[in-house]
Structure formats: structure tokens, C-alpha cells
Amino acid sequence: MGAARIAPHPPGKPSGLAHGGEAVGPYATWLSSGDNAWQLTAATLVGLMSIPAIAVLYGGLVQRKWAVNTMLMVFATFCLVLIVWVLWAFKMGFGSPWISSFVGKPQTVVGASGEQGRASIPLLNGLMPKFRFPEGSLVYFQFVFAAITPILFIGSVIGRISFKVWLIFVPLWITFAYAVNAFLLWGGGFWAQKGALDFSGGYVIHLAAGVSGFVAAAVVGPRLKRDRERGVPNNLLFVSVGAGILWLGWNGFNGGDPYFAGADATAAVVNTNLATAVAMMTWIIMDMIGGPGKKATFLGGINGMICGLVGITPAAGYVNGVGAIIIGAVDSAIVWFAWNYLSKVRPFSKVDDALGVVYTHGIAGLFGGLLVGLLADPKMIVYLGIGKNPNVTTSGLFYGHPHQLLVQAGAALTIIVWDGLVTFLILKGIGLFMKLRIPDAELEIGDVAVHGEEAYPTEELALVGAGAPGEPPDPAAQDGKVVPDKVSQTEP
Numbered sequence: 001m002g003a004a005r006i007a008p009h010p011p012g013k014p015s016g017l018a019h020g021g022e023a024v025g026p027y028a029t030w031l032s033s034g035d036n037a038w039q040l041t042a043a044t045l046v047g048l049m050s051i052p053a054i055a056v057l058y059g060g061l062v063q064r065k066w067a068v069n070t071m072l073m074v075f076a077t078f079c080l081v082l083i084v085w086v087l088w089a090f091k092m093g094f095g096s097p098w099i100s101s102f103v104g105k106p107q108t109v110v111g112a113s114g115e116q117g118r119a120s121i122p123l124l125n126g127l128m129p130k131f132r133f134p135e136g137s138l139v140y141f142q143f144v145f146a147a148i149t150p151i152l153f154i155g156s157v158i159g160r161i162s163f164k165v166w167l168i169f170v171p172l173w174i175t176f177a178y179a180v181n182a183f184l185l186w187g188g189g190f191w192a193q194k195g196a197l198d199f200s201g202g203y204v205i206h207l208a209a210g211v212s213g214f215v216a217a218a219v220v221g222p223r224l225k226r227d228r229e230r231g232v233p234n235n236l237l238f239v240s241v242g243a244g245i246l247w248l249g250w251n252g253f254n255g256g257d258p259y260f261a262g263a264d265a266t267a268a269v270v271n272t273n274l275a276t277a278v279a280m281m282t283w284i285i286m287d288m289i290g291g292p293g294k295k296a297t298f299l300g301g302i303n304g305m306i307c308g309l310v311g312i313t314p315a316a317g318y319v320n321g322v323g324a325i326i327i328g329a330v331d332s333a334i335v336w337f338a339w340n341y342l343s344k345v346r347p348f349s350k351v352d353d354a355l356g357v358v359y360t361h362g363i364a365g366l367f368g369g370l371l372v373g374l375l376a377d378p379k380m381i382v383y384l385g386i387g388k389n390p391n392v393t394t395s396g397l398f399y400g401h402p403h404q405l406l407v408q409a410g411a412a413l414t415i416i417v418w419d420g421l422v423t424f425l426i427l428k429g430i431g432l433f434m435k436l437r438i439p440d441a442e443l444e445i446g447d448v449a450v451h452g453e454e455a456y457p458t459e460e461l462a463l464v465g466a467g468a469p470g471e472p473p474d475p476a477a478q479d480g481k482v483v484p485d486k487v488s489q490t491e492p
Contacts, residue, residue, distance in 0.1 A: 050151050199314050
């Protein structure tokens with residue numbers, strides 16, 4: 001049990017505690033411990049979706065020789081985004097306008113007020129209840145959303161993109177793509193002012209990841225032909241662990257976005273799980289009826305699960321339970337057809353999107369956002385009206401507001417065009433100075449060649465200068481470097 005800490009008091013002034021009084025308190029007058037606790041918990045759940053969930057999920061889906069590279073890319077991305085986020089990108093997405101209603105002014109949030117002052121989004125002041133938690137809680141909550149976006153489209157370029165290139169690409173993409181997305185839809189920017197609905201990132205995160213990943217895969221080029229033809233997952237048990245954490249972590253993803261621990265947060269969590277359950281079973285049944293082998297598969301079920309999670313994300317607190325069921329079934333069915341048939345049509349057939357991010361995130365996010373324009377229920381209360389002010393609700397086409405669908409389509413088109421363009425320009429720019437792809441000789445080997453590590457060590461990984469059995473090791477090998485004893489590795 002740690003010792004209790006007593007707050008310092010100004011020199012020359014007696015401490016109230018020393019006289020038996022209660023001179024200090026833990027909460028500012030505006031702070032709600034419940035709201036703050038839920039916001040930090042929700043943020044942590046979302047963080048778990050990246051590390052370890054996607055690291056384990058993607059790490060199990062890829063070939064054995066790319067497991068380390070995948071995990072390292074996920075963790076490095078998480079680190080890079082946090083650094084960029086607190087130094088300038090958070091305020092670009094949630095600060096004061098800088099370039100009209102397009103993006104916010106870059107500023108840091110590493111000072112005392114940036115961590116302990118009252119949270120606010122300037123353009124939303126007066127349009128929603130005042131936050132009852134510190135700026136630091138908002139910064140961290142929005143950071144984990146920013147981090148997971150490029151982490152998601154690692155799945156598009158895995159197995160060939162240079163790790164060094166990725167380290168340069170991520171900060172640039174967060175600055176010029178993600179921060180703009182966030183400001184346009186969440187920070188009070190252009191599409192927020194038009195009434196676009198994106199409850200928790202169907203457009204800002206998933207459509208953006210799908211589009212950017214697809215463009216990045218096209219620019220970087222495909223994996224080796226042998227790897228494309230035999231992309232065997234290395235560990236389905238790891239995939240199940242990652243997928244399970246991803247699903248439950250989504251309770252924070254959608255449940256934290258009302259910014260208050262109220263009834264709308266509860267509705268968002270229930271709708272998230274309902275849509276996901278329906279979507280997963282929809283994909284499994286469609287596989288059994290019309291899949292290539294007419295069998296239920298675990299990987300197919302995971303695809304359906306992700307479609308449900310992504311599809312309900314833009315709608316979670318705006319639709320009722322019936323709407324959640326419809327979104328889960330429709331989104332999963334659309335992506336199932338795209339996965340099985342659209343993938344055979346140009347340009348999809350020509351771009352090596354390794355883990356199909358454009359389908360389970362891009363297309364699923366697009367249609368989830370459009371379905372909000374149909375199914376948003378005005379009886380679902382986001383914020384309660386006080387006095388003569390009405391409740392804050394939303395309405396879709398099926399509830400007498402057809403214009404909402406047009407707004408949703410316009411916001412989606414903006415994300416598609418802007419993110420695709422920015423991704424293309426960033427990679428082309430980096431490509432002027434360094435090669436985007438790992439050399440083919442290293443692609444043949446994988447992790448051992450790129451990182452000197454192997455997820456499942458075998459006798460093929462030998463210590464440099466170890467010598468024959470029974471011989472003393474070479475002193476030059478004490479740095480612990482490893483080299484592959486053989487050039488090729490056998491896939492499972």
C-alpha cells in the first residue's frame with residue numbers, strides 16, 4: 001500500500017491538513033468523476049484494440065515470416081501517433097479554425113492546461129453540453145482513435161512496405177489526412193456544420209483506412225507472387241484472441257463517444273454488440289449457402305464480425321435496436337458480395353490489398369455511414385434538452401429527413417477523394433528519396449532479414465559465430481546479432 005500524498009502548500013502558509021481541516025480536494029467544480037472515469041476507461045479499451053488486439057489479429061493472419069514485422073509496425077505506429085498528436089495534430093482536429101472550416105490551428109497540449117484544464121472543442125461550444133472531464137482525457141481518447149486508423153491499413157501493405165518508409169509516412173498521414181478528417185466531421189468543421197453524422201468513426205477512421213490502404217497498396221506494389229498465392233495464416237488461435245479483444249474493445253470505441261456516461265452511451269454499446277452478432281452470423285450463413293466451399297469458416301466469421309463493428313460505428317447512438325440489426329445484416333451482406341465478386345473486377349483485382357482492408361473497413365464504413373442517413377431515429381436522444389431547449393436527436397430518410405442521406409454521401413466523397421490524394425502524394429514524395437518496397441531478396445526471407453527476429457524461432461536462426469556444438473562462442477558474437485542459417489523458410 002503506497003503512502004498517501006499530501007498536496008504542497010505555499011511557503012509561509014500553514015497547511016489546512018495540519019490543523020485537521022480539509023483544505024484541498026480532488027475534483028474541480030466542473031469535473032464529474034463518473035464521466036472522467038468512463039472516458040479514461042473507454043479510451044483504454046480503444047487502446048487495447050490496437051495493442052495488443054490488432055498486433056495479435058494481423059500477426060496471426062499474415063504468413064509466419066511477417067509476424068514480427070506486423071507486430072512492430074503496430075506498436076511503432078501507436079508510439080508515433082501519440083507523439084505527433086500531443087505536439088500539433090490534436091488541435092488541428094479539435095482546436096480553433098485555421099484554414100477556414102477545413103482544419104484547426106496546430107498547437108501543443110503538453111502544458112498544464114493541456115492536461116488538467118477543462119476539455120473543450122471551440123466550434124462545438126454551445127452546441128453540446130460542456131465537458132465534465134479534463135482536456136487530457138479528451139486528448140487521450142481522441143489519440144487512440146487517431147492511432148488505430150493507420151494501424152488498420154497496415155493490413156493493406158504488409159509483406160512489402162519498407163519499415164523506414166512507414167516511420168516517415170505515419171506522422172505525415174496523421175497531419176495531412178487524419179487531422180483534416182477529424183476537424184471536418186468531429187471538430188465542428190465543414191461537414192459537421194452541414195449536419196453530417198459519424199458517431200464514432202465510420203468515415204473518419206474506417207472509410208479513411210480503407211481508401212488510404214488501397215491507394216498505398218497500389219503505389220507500393222504487390223507482394224511477391226509466391227506470397228500472394230500462398231498467404232497462409234500462421235496462427236488462428238492468435239487471430240481469435242485479437243478478434244475477441246477487438247470486439248469487446250469496441251464498447252469503448254462507440255460507448256465513449258457521447259463524451260458522457262449517459263443513456264446514449266448505453267444504447268451505443270448495446271447496438272454495437274447487436275449489429276456485430278448479426279453481421280457475423282450473416283457472413284457465416286452466406287458462406288454456407290454460397291461460399292467457395294459452402295462451409296462455415298472461422299476467418300469468414302471474423303470478416304463478418306468486423307463488418308458489423310465497422311458498419312454500426314457511424315450509427316451506434318443514432319439508431320435503435322432494429323436499425324442496428326438492419327445495419328449488421330446489410331453491411332455484412334454487401335461486403336460479402338464485394339469480397340467474393342468485386343475483388344475479381346478492376347481495379348480491385350489489380351491491387352494487392354493483403355488483408356482486404358478496403359472491403360471490411362472501407363466498404364463497410366461507407367455503407368454504414370450511408371445507412372445512418374436512412375435509419376437515424378429521432379427518438380434516440382443523444383443529449384437531453386434543458387428548459388425550453390429541445391432534446392438533441394437525429395433523423396434519417398426513413399423518419400422523414402431525406403436530406404440526411406445526401407449529406408452523408410457528400411461527406412463520404414470528401415474523405416475518399418482527400419485521403420486518396422494525400423496518401424498518393426505522401427508516398428510518391430517519400431519515393432523520390434528512398435525505395436518504398438523492401439528488396440525482393442529480403443522479401444523472400446521476411447522478419448529475419450528485416451528485423452533479425454523470428455516469431456517462431458527454429459534451428460534456422462543461428463547466433464553469429466556460435467561455432468560448432470561444444471566449441472566456445474566467438475567473442476565477436478557477444479552483441480547478440482542473428483543471421484539466417486538458410487535463405488528460405490518453410491511456411492506452415
